[in-house]
Structures are given as C-alpha cells and as structure tokens.
Amino acid sequence: xxxxxxxxxxxxxxxxxxxxxxxxxxxxxxxxxxxxxxxxxxxxxxxxxxxxxxxxxxxxxxxxxxxxxxxxxxxxxxxxxxxxxxxxxxxxxxxxxxxxxxxxxxxxxxxxxxxxxxxxxxxxxxxxxxxxxxxxxxxxxxxxxxxxxxxxxxxxxxxxxxxxxxxxxxxxxxxxxxxxxxxxxxxxxxxxxxxxxxxxxxxxxxxxxxxxxxxxxxxxxxxxxxxxxxxxxxxxxxxxxxxxxxxxxxxxxxxxx
Numbered sequence: 001x002x003x004x005x006x007x008x009x010x011x012x013x014x015x016x017x018x019x020x021x022x023x024x025x026x027x028x029x030x031x032x033x034x035x036x037x038x039x040x041x042x043x044x045x046x047x048x049x050x051x052x053x054x055x056x057x058x059x060x061x062x063x064x065x066x067x068x069x070x071x072x073x074x075x076x077x078x079x080x081x082x083x084x085x086x087x088x089x090x091x092x093x094x095x096x097x098x099x100x101x102x103x104x105x106x107x108x109x110x111x112x113x114x115x116x117x118x119x120x121x122x123x124x125x126x127x128x129x130x131x132x133x134x135x136x137x138x139x140x141x142x143x144x145x146x147x148x149x150x151x152x153x154x155x156x157x158x159x160x161x162x163x164x165x166x167x168x169x170x171x172x173x174x175x176x177x178x179x180x181x182x183x184x185x186x187x188x189x190x191x192x193x194x195x196x197x198x199x200x201x202x203x204x205x206x207x208x209x210x211x212x213x214x215x216x217x218x219x220x221x222x223x224x225x226x227x228x229x230x231x232x233x234x235x236x237x238x239x240x241x242x243x244x245x246x247x248x249x250x251x252x253x254x255x256x257x
Contacts, residue, residue, distance in 0.1 A: 004238040006031035009085040011077065013037045013068060013125070014095030016047040019144065022226025023092055023233045028057045030234060035081040037066040037095065068095050068121035069113060078128040088132040090237045093122035093166075094144040100155045100204070111158045118162035121168070126173060130182065133173075138181030142236045143170050144229070145188040145248070147256045165247055174246030183245035185236045190252025193223040194223035220253050 010027050014020040015036025024034050028051060036051075038044045044063035052058040064074040064080045081088055097117045101110050126141055133139030145163045146152075152160025167186055174184040193198075193211070201210045215222055232251050235241050250256050 002030045004102050004234065004240070005090070005241050008032045008089040008237075009081060009087055010034045010090035010092065010237065011037070011081050011125070011129070012092045012094055013077070014039065015068075015092075015120070016044045016063070018124040018196055019189070019192060019226045019229045020092070020094040021047060021051075022230040023094065024051060024061065024171060025054065026059060026227070026230040026234055027090070027172045027237065028054070030238070032090070032237075033060045033078045033085045035062045035064055035077070035084060037064050037077050038141070039065065039067050039069070041065045044138050046239070068125075069116040069125055071120070074121055074124040075128050078132070082132060087136050088129045089136060089139050091129045091139070091141045092127055092144065092233060092237075093125060093142070095121065096144070096159075096162075097229075098156065098159050098200075100159075100200075101157055102154050102155045102238075103140065104157050114158040114162045115165075118119060118159065119165045122166060123169060126184075130177065133182050138184070140237050140241075141177075141182065141184045141188040142233050143167075143184070145186045147250060147252050149188055162212060170248065171246045178245050181238070183241070185241070186248045187229060187236070188248055188250045188252075188256070189224065189229055190250070190254070190256075191218075192229060193225055216255060224251065224253070 010032045012020050012024045015024040016038035024036050027034050048063040052059045062084050064077050066077045102170040143166050145166050148156050148160040149163035149167045170184050
C-alpha cells in the first residue's frame with residue numbers, strides 16, 4: 001500500500017467493473033476513501049465487498065446506486081459522498097455508454113443517451129463537486145475520454161461526438177477552476193480489455209477468438225488493461241501532477257493523429 005491519496009476522498013463513477021473498478025482499487029491502495037457508483041445494485045454490492053476485503057479496505061469504500069442519465073442521481077451521488085466521508089477531493093468521471101451506431105443509423109434516443117451519460121453527467125458532477133473541493137482548498141477532476149474523441153470509428157458516431165465534447169469541457173473548465181486550485185484533466189483511452197469489451201466484441205464479431213486476433217495487431221502484444229488506466233488516473237489525482245491542469249493524456253500504445 002502507498003499513501004499518495006492518504007486522507008483524500010474520491011468519487012469513481014462506473015466503478016463496479018472494468019476501468020472504474022481498476023481505478024477504485026488503486027486509489028484505495030493509496031489511502032483514499034472511495035465512493036463508487038453504478039446502475040446495478042447487486043453488482044455494486046459485490047464490487048464493494050471485493051474491494052473492502054482487499055488489503056483491509058473495509059470502511060473506506062461505499063457503493064451508491066446511480067443512473068447518471070438522471071440529473072437528480074448526479075447530485076445525490078455527491079451528497080452521499082459528503083455524507084459518508086465529509087467532502088470530495090477527487091472526481092473521476094468514468095461511467096459511459098458506448099453503444100454502437102453510425103451517422104446513418106444512430107437513433108435520437110441513442111444520441112440523447114450518449115450526451116446525457118457521457119457529457120451532461122460529467123458536467124453536473126463537476127458542478128456539484130466544485131463547492132466541496134473549494135472548501136478543502138482544491139481538488140482534482142479526471143475525465144475518462146477516448147481516442148475516439150479525435151475522429152472516431154464510424155460505428156461509434158455519437159459516442160465519439162460525446163467524447164470530443166468532453167475534451168473541450170475539460171480544457172474550458174480547467175481555465176475557470178485553476179484559481180481555486182482545482183485541476184481538470186482527461187485520459188483519452190485506447191483499446192482496453194474489460195469484461196464489457198469482451199462481451200461486446202463477442203456479440204458484434206461473433207468470434208470467440210477475437211482477443212487473439214486483436215493482440216496480433218498490437219505492437220506490445222496485448223490490449224490495455226484497467227490497471228494501466230488506473231496508474232494514469234492516480235498521477236492526475238495525486239500531487240505528482242500538482243501543477244498540471246487542462247491536459248489530455250492519450251493512453252494508447254499506437255500514435256493517435
């Protein structure tokens with residue numbers, strides 16, 4: 001265990017599995033108290049139980065059920081965090097919807113879902129956290145974006161648009177909030193192996209061996225893992241990046257144009 005986040009309180013949205021769970025796990029190991037959110041209450045309870053049992057994290061991790069497409073749930077998540085641990089120091093906007101669709105077949109419903117979860121929710125959560133971070137003398141907001149923010153795969157049309165918007169929001173908010181010592185940075189993440197990605201690839205490709213084929217195209221012989229993203233998130237969360245704000249770090253093993 002380390003102490004880079006000793007005494008800090010962090011919110012990790014979408015923290016019950018995949019990248020979010022990896023971030024929550026590392027933050028806990030560095031001394032933080034963590035509130036993880038998700039839509040599935042049973043999955044959340046299991047996730048918190050696993051996290052609490054690792055390295056004596058009991059009492060420092062809480063699950064809060066939230067559907068971030070609902071603005072009221074965003075506010076309630078921050079309120080629950082303050083109630084549980086007394087404040088907020090770090091916000092990780094990780095939750096996202098990546099349902100596929102091209103510019104031709106994306107429905108209005110899907111478009112609005114992507115904008116609500118991937119763009120509006122981070123805005124509302126940031127806004128709700130700012131007063132609490134100011135009260136504690138500063139804070140760190142980390143938005144989990146995607147390499148699709150730059151152009152995006154054709155079958156990820158509205159998802160890519162939402163992540164491009166998130167990148168602009170990161171830079172704009174960083175300008176406003178630096179006077180409060182609140183830093184806002186973003187991780188634009190490449191192809192990452194998670195439970196969700198495995199499920200989607202099997203459904204979309206119908207190929208049970210998709211991972212072998214994907215790995216063969218990667219220069220380092222594997223896909224990114226949640227722990228890779230977590231290490232980058234820790235850098236932005238702790239004082240190692242104390243004077244860095246408005247930055248977008250590409251976490252990917254191939255150059256992104």
